[in-house]
Structures are given as structure tokens and as C-alpha cells.
Amino acid sequence: MITNLGKEHIRKYLAGEQPQIARAVSFGVGTTAATATDIRLQFELVRAALTLANYDRATGRLVFKAKLPDTLSGKITEVALWTETAPTGAGSLDIMINGFAEEDSWSDTPVWSNANSKIGPESLRQIAPAAGTRTNQLSDLLLDLSAYSGADLFTFAFYQSAANAASIKYRFKTDASNYYEITVTNPPLGYRVESVAKSTATAFGTPRWSDITTIEVITTAKAGVVATVDLDGIGIADGDVRNPNYVMVARQVITPFAIAAGSVNEVEYSLAVNV
Numbered sequence: 113m114i115t116n117l118g119k120e121h122i123r124k125y126l127a128g129e130q131p132q133i134a135r136a137v138s139f140g141v142g143t144t145a146a147t148a149t150d151i152r153l154q155f156e157l158v159r160a161a162l163t164l165a166n167y168d169r170a171t172g173r174l175v176f177k178a179k180l181p182d183t184l185s186g187k188i189t190e191v192a193l194w195t196e197t198a199p200t201g202a203g204s205l206d207i208m209i210n211g212f213a214e215e216d217s218w219s220d221t222p223v224w225s226n227a228n229s230k231i232g233p234e235s236l237r238q239i240a241p242a243a244g245t246r247t248n249q250l251s252d253l254l255l256d257l258s259a260y261s262g263a264d265l266f267t268f269a270f271y272q273s274a275a276n277a278a279s280i281k282y283r284f285k286t287d288a289s290n291y292y293e294i295t296v297t298n299p300p301l302g303y304r305v306e307s308v309a310k311s312t313a314t315a316f317g318t319p320r321w322s323d324i325t326t327i328e329v330i331t332t333a334k335a336g337v338v339a340t341v342d343l344d345g346i347g348i349a350d351g352d353v354r355n356p357n358y359v360m361v362a363r364q365v366i367t368p369f370a371i372a373a374g375s376v377n378e379v380e381y382s383l384a385v386n387v
Contacts, residue, residue, distance in 0.1 A: 113146035114383065118361035121195055134361050136161050136197040137178040137381050141230040141269055141345070142190045142305050146363045152349055153192050153363065154305040155267050156206045157231060158184055161197050163378070173382040185373040187230040193361040193381055206349040210250065210327060212236040218248045228271035228303060228342045230368070235271065235342035240333035247330045249283075255324035257284070262311030263352050266294060269345035271303045277339035278332045282346065285326040290317035299341070309351065 114122070124130045142154020160178040168175050176193060198205055210216070211231040214224045222236055229235040240246040268282060277299050285291035292313040296306050327346070333339035362383060371377055 113148060113150070113364060114362045115150050115360055116148045117151065117359040118193075121357075121359050121361055130195070130357070132165070132195070133174070134162060134165065134176055134193045134195055136194040137176060137379060138192045138194060139180065139184075139188045139379075140190045140192075141187065141303075143303060143365060144305075146190075146365055150363045151360055152206060153190050153360075154307070155208075155231075155269050155345060155347055156349070157186065157188070157208060159194070159197060160379075167385070168382070171382070173384050176381045176383075178379055178381070180371060180377040180379060182374055182376060184371050184377075186232050187368045187370050188366070189230065189368045190363065190365050191379070191381060192363040193383070194359070195361060196358045207347060209255065209346045209348060211345050212343050216250055217252070218250050220248050222248050225342055229344055230303065231269060231345040233373075235344045236329075238329070238331040238339075238341050238343060240277070240331045240339040240341075242333055242337055243335045245330050245332045247328065249285075249326055249328035251326045253325050253327065255284075256322050257310075257324060257348065258320070258322035260310055260321075260348055260350075261352055262309065264310050265307045265349045265351045266310060266313075267345075267347040267349055268296060268306045268308070269304070269347075270299065270306075271342040271344065272299060272301060272340060274337070274340070275301055276334055276337040277341050278334045280341060280343075281328075281330040281332070283326075283328040283330070284313070284319070284321075284324045285328060286319040286323050287325065290319040291326075291328075292316075292319050292321070303344075307349070310348070
């Protein structure tokens with residue numbers, strides 16, 4: 113799916129107003145079908161500079177190649193083509209804040225599962241008793257999210273097999289008494305990426321986005337049922353108007369393919385040429 117902004121960019125390229133069609137490919141775990149109005153991946157994991165761009169005369173397609181970093185592991189479900197490797201300016205880059213890795217020091221005897229993870233080899237599993245809660249937190253962080261505006265979007269990746277969770281609360285804490293809270297109410301079934309504007313966060317006390325030291329996640333179960341939620345990732349994405357020269361040219365949701373850390377993977381992205 114070539115995006116509307118991508119079509120405009122290609123026209124500018126053909127007119128000699130842009131030096132290239134694309135310079136990078138990004139990879140993520142979103143599952144929503146691609147549309148022409150897309151401007152970003154649902155949940156971006158990594159972006160790689162192009163190693164090759166050429167025209168395949170046999171297929172009539174433009175071919176772009178990129179090499180994935182050998183530190184990446186997980187299951188890729190979406191891919192995009194970009195005009196640049198990264199935007200300029202603080203708060204304008206889509207980043208993953210945390211991937212719920214077992215190597216991190218999550219509190220309260222964390223339970224890990226690899227059954228439904230896409231970001232890394234495992235997810236943090238929260239099992240909340242009926243009408244009760246399950247809490248885990250990650251401390252000793254040095255996060256500065258102040259450059260991101262209220263229009264920017266927190267992205268939360270998670271999985272649940274039954275609709276038993278009443279809510280998932282994400283808290284970004286300056287300290288124990290001062291924090292921001294974002295709630296995903298009645299989280300849907302399956303693997304999901306929920307996007308929530310930063311401006312909707314509720315402040316308790318006097319927290320500071322420039323000084324986030326702890327992330328806390330709380331799953332609450334509905335009455336009469338146990339809720340099991342696999343937490344897979346937290347990210348933040350630019351929701352403001354982007355530089356017109358920095359756009360997502362195309363996006364595709366693909367059959368999931370697994371990547372193991374330490375492996376060498378070169379990915380080929382092709383576009384049909386209808387000129």
C-alpha cells in the first residue's frame with residue numbers, strides 16, 4: 113500500500129524535487145490492515161538504512177533492500193518504506209520505551225511467557241484474580257519524555273486470549289507519590305496495539321515528564337473471572353504534523369516471520385511501478 117503522502121513524494125521525485133524515493137525500511141508488530149492514510153507503523157521496533165535500491169526489469173518493480181541488526185529478536189508483522197532514516201528534532205522519533213524483557217528487573221516475582229510475544233523472546237504475563245489486580249514495576253530508570261507533545265501517542269502492545277481484563281493501567285512515575293496514569297479500559301482480545309495521546313494521561317501529584325524513574329503496570333480483572341494479559345511493549349510515536357520531506361512512502365502488513373538474535377537477515381521490499 114503506497115500511502116497518500118508516499119504518492120505525493122514520488123511525484124516530487126519524478127519532478128526532480130526530491131533526491132530519492134526512499135532511504136530506510138522500518139519493521140514493527142502492528143496488525144491493522146494498511147491504508148492510504150497511514151503515516152506510521154502501529155508499533156515500530158527498528159529502522160534500517162537501505163543497502164540497495166534498484167529496478168527489477170523482470171517483474172517491473174522497484175526493489176529496496178536493508179539488513180536487520182543482529183540484536184533484533186521477535187516476530188515482524190508490518191514493514192514500511194521511508195524517505196529518510198530518521199526525522200530531525202527532539203520528540204519527533206518513534207521509539208520503544210520498554211519491551212518487557214526477562215533481563216530487566218521487574219518487581220513482584222514476574223512471570224514470563226513466550227507463547228504470544230512478538231517483541232523479543234518473551235512477554236511479561238500478569239494474572240489477576242477475579243475482581244483483583246496484578247502489579248509489576250520497573251525502577252531505576254532515567255526517562256525524559258518531555259520533548260514529546262500532548263498530541264504524540266503512547267503505544268501499548270499486549271495479548272489476551274479471553275476478555276476478562278477490566279483494564280490495564282500504565283503509570284509513569286517520578287516517584288511513588290507523583291506519577292502519570294494512562295488506562296486502557298476493556299482491552300480487546302488477541303494481540304493488540306493500543307494508541308493513546310500523551311495529553312490524556314492523568315497526573316497524580318506533581319510528576320515531571322522530564323524525570324520518569326519508574327514504570328508500573330496494573331491489570332485489573334472483571335468480577336468472577338481471572339484475567340491473563342501478556343504485556344509485550346510500550347512505545348511512543350510522533351503524532352504531530354511531520355516534515356513534508358519525511359514521510360512513510362508505503363506500509364505492508366505481512367505474514368509474521370520470526371527473527372532470532374544473532375542471526376543475519378536481509379529483507380527485500382518491492383513496489384509495483386505503474387507509470
